[in-house]
Amino acid sequence: DVLLEQSGAEMKKPGESLKISCMGSGYDFTDHWIAWVRQMPGKGLEYLGIVYPGDSDTKYSPSFQGQFTLSADKSISTAYLQWSVLKASDTAIYYCARRAYFNDNLGIEYYYDYWGQGTPVTVSS
């Protein structure tokens, strides 16, 4: 079975750094891009960006470019989201999700078929 297992909850202070992880199993980790999605308290889903574990290629949402770094280590089937300087506004639950695609005569469409359980991140002084 496909599973995305995320690292545990984090409590940090503003200005600190953090790296959270998402480990995939049950499939070839290099076959699918891994996306990251943020959900601030009481709010909806926001797409942050995506990383390809095969070569660590990344694409960031223009809305969030420069705020964090995505990476992956295919040798251990793990993707990462990291911050060098956390802010209180980074408080949220962060989900990783596997990207799949659907191909018909209209072209290719992407969707997110498996999700991690989420990593709650709290940034507070």
Place this chain on the structure above:
Amino acid sequence: SSELTQDPAVSVALGQTVRITCQGDRLRHYYANWYQQKPTQAPILVIYAKNNRPSGIPDRFSGSSSGSTASLTITGAQAEDEADYYCQSRDSTGNDVVFGGGTRLTVL
């Protein structure tokens, strides 16, 4: 504000049919995907590429699209369908991912 617009809340009587809509100009060109999220849980995919159900999703869930509006229909809503539902497609550039603001479904 999101490029995909959803009603914040919808309610349905147990066993009745409910339609949750998602509006956005990009939906004229791209399919919508739908995710269900229950409290304290991660989202799960319920419909992809307009009207395809992943394995394990009940057939009471269906999707459709017309013009700039995509819809998720639940035929014979059950108590366990009470959740937040998010549509997802591409943004105005076609290169980025965007989610709707979400619809909270209450089953009465």
